[in-house]
Amino acid sequence: MAADKQPQRKKIEATGQMMKIMSDYFYDLNDAAKSDERKVAWCTSVGPAELLRAMGFAVHFPENHAAMLGATRMATELIPEANTIGYSPDICSYLTADIGAYLKGSSPLAKAYPGIEGPPKPDVLVYNTNQCRDVQDWFSWYAKELDVPCIGITSPKNFTDVSEILIDDVTRQIEALIPTLEEVSGKKLDPQKLRETVALSRECTELWRQVLETAAATPAPLTFFDGTIHMGPAVVLRGTQQAVDYYQQLLAELQQRIADQVAAVDGEKHRIYWEGMPVWGRLRQHSELFSELQASVLVSTYCSSWVFPDFDAEQPIRSMAKAYLGLFIVRSDAYKEEYIKQMLKKFQIDGIIYHDAKTCPCNSNSRYGMPQRLEEETGIPSLVISGDLNDLRCVSDEQTRTNVEAFIEQLEEK
Amino acid sequence: MTETVYVGLDMGASRTKVAVIDHQGRLLGHAVKKSGIDFGATAALCLDASLEMAGVTRSQIGDAVATGYGRNNVDFVTEKNKTEIGCHARGCHQQFSGAITIIDIGGQDNKLIKLDERGRRSSFKMNRKCAAGTGAFLEEMSSRLDIPLEEMNNLARQATEMIKLGSYCTVFSATEVLENIRHGKPVADIIRGIFYSMIQRVLEMDSLTDKVVLSGGVVAHNPYLVEMTEELIGRPVLLPEFPQLTGAYGAALYALDGTKT
Ligand code: SF4
Numbered sequence: 001m002a003a004d005k006q007p008q009r010k011k012i013e014a015t016g017q018m019m020k021i022m023s024d025y026f027y028d029l030n031d032a033a034k035s036d037e038r039k040v041a042w043c044t045s046v047g048p049a050e051l052l053r054a055m056g057f058a059v060h061f062p063e064n065h066a067a068m069l070g071a072t073r074m075a076t077e078l079i080p081e082a083n084t085i086g087y088s089p090d091i092c093s094y095l096t097a098d099i100g101a102y103l104k105g106s107s108p109l110a111k112a113y114p115g116i117e118g119p120p121k122p123d124v125l126v127y128n129t130n131q132c133r134d135v136q137d138w139f140s141w142y143a144k145e146l147d148v149p150c151i152g153i154t155s156p157k158n159f160t161d162v163s164e165i166l167i168d169d170v171t172r173q174i175e176a177l178i179p180t181l182e183e184v185s186g187k188k189l190d191p192q193k194l195r196e197t198v199a200l201s202r203e204c205t206e207l208w209r210q211v212l213e214t215a216a217a218t219p220a221p222l223t224f225f226d227g228t229i230h231m232g233p234a235v236v237l238r239g240t241q242q243a244v245d246y247y248q249q250l251l252a253e254l255q256q257r258i259a260d261q262v263a264a265v266d267g268e269k270h271r272i273y274w275e276g277m278p279v280w281g282r283l284r285q286h287s288e289l290f291s292e293l294q295a296s297v298l299v300s301t302y303c304s305s306w307v308f309p310d311f312d313a314e315q316p317i318r319s320m321a322k323a324y325l326g327l328f329i330v331r332s333d334a335y336k337e338e339y340i341k342q343m344l345k346k347f348q349i350d351g352i353i354y355h356d357a358k359t360c361p362c363n364s365n366s367r368y369g370m371p372q373r374l375e376e377e378t379g380i381p382s383l384v385i386s387g388d389l390n391d392l393r394c395v396s397d398e399q400t401r402t403n404v405e406a407f408i409e410q411l412e413e414k
Numbered sequence: 415m416t417e418t419v420y421v422g423l424d425m426g427a428s429r430t431k432v433a434v435i436d437h438q439g440r441l442l443g444h445a446v447k448k449s450g451i452d453f454g455a456t457a458a459l460c461l462d463a464s465l466e467m468a469g470v471t472r473s474q475i476g477d478a479v480a481t482g483y484g485r486n487n488v489d490f491v492t493e494k495n496k497t498e499i500g501c502h503a504r505g506c507h508q509q510f511s512g513a514i515t516i517i518d519i520g521g522q523d524n525k526l527i528k529l530d531e532r533g534r535r536s537s538f539k540m541n542r543k544c545a546a547g548t549g550a551f552l553e554e555m556s557s558r559l560d561i562p563l564e565e566m567n568n569l570a571r572q573a574t575e576m577i578k579l580g581s582y583c584t585v586f587s588a589t590e591v592l593e594n595i596r597h598g599k600p601v602a603d604i605i606r607g608i609f610y611s612m613i614q615r616v617l618e619m620d621s622l623t624d625k626v627v628l629s630g631g632v633v634a635h636n637p638y639l640v641e642m643t644e645e646l647i648g649r650p651v652l653l654p655e656f657p658q659l660t661g662a663y664g665a666a667l668y669a670l671d672g673t674k675t
Contacts, residue, residue, distance in 0.1 A: 375537075381536070381537065384539075398483065399540070402483075402497050402498065402499070402540065403540055405497045406497040406498075406499035406500060406535075406538060406540075407538075409496065409497060409499070409500045409535070410499075410534075410535040410536075410537075410538070413534040413535060414534070
């Protein structure tokens with residue numbers, strides 16, 4: 001179907017700047033790991049990064065490293081290394097790829113950034129189980145291996161409303177991390193610095209929200225696939241001025257695209273919502289597959305997960321707790337469905353694709369009847385594709401292509 | 415008089431099917447062959463055989479559409495292609511009016527497609543993750559039992575009991591089958607259990623609407639599957655005249671449709 005059309009991938013000009021700040025970030029991490037004065041903390045993607053940053057830690061996000069292993073297609077080779085030491089191929093393929101990479105001594109950082117050998121050695125590991133239990137298992141493995149403290153937040157789960165009781169709980173858990181962090185860093189927490197960091201995080205995620213919402217325009221100026229690349233700074237640099245500056249630049253470019261009616265997908269005919277994780281090793285192929293079919297996958301739960309409207313510099317710790325509890329992944333299906341329904345409306349969506357990722361049940365929302373319920377309520381058709389975030393052994397390109405093409409045919413019949 | 419014909423080519427992973435129709439959508443010729451490894455060559459063989467059956471030549475082809483797993487490998491026959499989901503839907507809608515659920519059991523995958531009264535797809539599910547519920551499962555079992563595929567159908571019919579398989583997995587199922595044989599269980603009863611497992615895997619994929627159409631090569635060669643499905647869902651199912659050709663026929667109809675717009 002329409003295989004004759006060569007899709008044009010439109011380059012976002014700001015990409016160069018993003019590469020630069022990401023590169024600066026990785027070199028800074030590397031320097032921190034080598035210096036005696038600076039300390040390195042590893043943090044889960046929606047862990048207490050604001051606190052760590054305010055306390056002067058250089059912060060590494062293993063999920064970011066694992067996604068790089070996926071995007072560079074190194075992961076599939078490395079996952080079996082972790083499988084052989086008892087980490088099943090059925091569990092998080094970020095975990096298995098990252099531990100596999102450590103065991104093998106290989107890293108995409110070493111390939112991309114001369115002088116860097118791999119992830120920075122940690123002084124402390126800090127998790128938040130708001131996304132899944134796997135992060136705790138993952139960090140615990142390194143804690144033993146590298147003999148460093150591993151602390152974290154055990155998050156409540158599956159709630160619809162973020163109640164005060166839950167916020168109290170997580171606030172106390174965050175506060176309880178401080179003594180260990182002060183001990184590792186050798187510094188007292190400066191409340192003013194924390195307020196500033198939270199304010200910057202708020203600003204960063206607010207700009208990121210505006211960036212993502214440019215896709216509400218018709219035609220959409222950016223796709224989910226662009227989003228997965230450009231979310232880098234929102235993930236690893238939230239709480240810093242660099243991230244804020246970057247998203248101002250990106251937002252201006254996308255607003256200009258809207259003014260000029262520049263479409264991310266030429267001849268956009270279908271507007272698609274992506275639910276679930278990207279298949280990191282297939283970003284380009286998937287982006288091309290949809291463009292060929294004049295379908296713009298323009299919004300996702302995944303990229304929108306780094307929007308935290310609750311950060312408040314006046315109440316730094318309590319608002320961090322609220323923000324981390326507000327995350328989509330940790331909420332009930334009732335909340336998730338309301339959220340998706342609003343997104344479908346806001347972005348004028350014609351169809352939903354659920355990626356059922358074999359190794360990440362928490363990000364696979366097609367397993368408890370959600371597609372059927374949402375389809376019934378909204379009339380918007382959906383398709384579930386089987387795959388995985390990192391383990392390409394679970395991905396069938398042929399199956400994906402046929403399913404996606406058939407889905408677009410179905411939308412065309414409407 | 416030189417009649418214009420329309421060709422549908424369904425290149426499945428296991429079998430290649432071609433249908434040739436006239437401008438009224440009537441089936442004039444058809445052919446089915448093992449897809450093998452040279453898709454292009456098999457497509458050409460099937461095309462020529464079905465044209466010969468229709469009594470026409472390649473020059474009379476008005477248009478052609480390809481579908482199926484190898485649909486992108488047959489540019490020499492046609493540049494146009496549609497997914498097999500679309501073609502099965504089109505082929506069945508032509509033969510059965512009203513809203514239907516199509517269950518297609520192929521050699522390597524199965525599909526469950528729902529159509530509304532106007533033949534538009536409302537949803538579809540496709541399984542290619544594993545062999546469960548596909549012809550490949552049946553082939554594996556036939557080789558484990560050392561019983562030719564063609565004999566499985568009749569043997570299943572002769573069963574007096576059914577020995578159900580407990581697992582999804584083809585490898586585990588094969589072990590279970592061998593275990594049953596070791597325990598002296600009647601082969602016919604085991605085969606009925608194998609058929610049951612296949613159809614059960616497919617029925618688990620989605621809910622069904624009132625009218626159910628069964629199609630696909632596995633159904634064409636194993637009519638017992640039809641009876642068993644009827645028993646399981648508690649109502650008669652509809653069967654196209656050539657269950658294996660539904661996709662190719664739908665593709666030919668798309669070729670014909672294309673000339674009308
Ligand atoms: S949310 Fe999924 S991908 Fe992320 S760490 Fe947990 S299991 Fe892995």
